[in-house]
Amino acid sequence: xxxxxxxxxxxxxxxxxxxxxxxxxxxxxxxxxxxxxxxxxxxxxxxxxxxxxxxxxxxxxxxxxxxxxxxxxxxxxxxxxxxxxxxxxxxxxxxxxxxxxxxxxxxxxxxxxxx
Amino acid sequence: xxxxxxxxxxxxxxxxxxxxxxxxxxxxxxxxxxxxxxxxxxxxxxxxxxxxxxxxxxxxxxxxxxxxxxxxxxxxxxxxxxxxxxxxxxxxxxxxxxxxxxxxxxxxxxxxxxx
Numbered sequence: 001x002x003x004x005x006x007x008x009x010x011x012x013x014x015x016x017x018x019x020x021x022x023x024x025x026x027x028x029x030x031x032x033x034x035x036x037x038x039x040x041x042x043x044x045x046x047x048x049x050x051x052x053x054x055x056x057x058x059x060x061x062x063x064x065x066x067x068x069x070x071x072x073x074x075x076x077x078x079x080x081x082x083x084x085x086x087x088x089x090x091x092x093x094x095x096x097x098x099x100x101x102x103x104x105x106x107x108x109x110x111x112x113x114x115x
Numbered sequence: 116x117x118x119x120x121x122x123x124x125x126x127x128x129x130x131x132x133x134x135x136x137x138x139x140x141x142x143x144x145x146x147x148x149x150x151x152x153x154x155x156x157x158x159x160x161x162x163x164x165x166x167x168x169x170x171x172x173x174x175x176x177x178x179x180x181x182x183x184x185x186x187x188x189x190x191x192x193x194x195x196x197x198x199x200x201x202x203x204x205x206x207x208x209x210x211x212x213x214x215x216x217x218x219x220x221x222x223x224x225x226x227x228x229x230x
Binding site: 021023037041044047050051052053054055056057058059060066067068070103105106107108109110111112113114115 | 136138152156159160162165166167168169170171172173174175181182183185218220221222223224225226227228229230
């Protein structure tokens with residue numbers, strides 16, 4: 001169990017962490033959720049700076065896919081979107097994405113278990 | 116980089132995963148966010164079945180703390196709330212929690228990077 005210490009604090013007490021966290025929701029076209037899950041997991045093996053990229057389904061929303069990501073920095077995340085393998089999976093995924101959730105949170109991960 | 120395969124599928128194609136995911140938001144009393152972060156990270160070293168427990172802050176919401184959790188099963192999560200160390204940290208945290216976000220998502224993590 002890797003326990004991450006709470007990041008040191010700035011003078012104003014705000015946790016000093018460069019990590020970049022993102023939580024959002026994709027809605028698959030009807031009946032396409034598992035196919036979309038497959039595409040979303042392609043090309044994720046070698047994403048520099050990616051600490052977490054977790055795909056989840058929801059019993060409450062059968063067509064939804066929730067994605068939770070933690071990156072070393074915001075820039076690592078931005079750079080990942082230019083990776084050929086990621087672009088290829090996005091191209092496959094796009095036609096069966098019906099929409100994006102209003103739920104979208106950008107965060108600064110500062111500690112806990114597993115990062 | 117640990118790449119988790121997308122869970123095998125049930126007959127109906129739904130990913131067969133027992134993992135339990137939770138994303139939610141706490142709002143700290145004004146000026147108490149970092150103190151609350153400290154309490155929330157106490158007692159998290161030995162929580163059986165805890166794969167991820169990530170605390171994050173938000174530039175958009177200075178008093179908010181977002182918590183993302185992944186557990187081996189829902190039961191592991193429920194059992195963790197009975198652990199003496201967790202109950203002690205909840206007791207310390209409760210007086211400086213101003214509220215809970217409407218944002219609360221229960222999910223089934225099925226794959227990705229880091230779990």
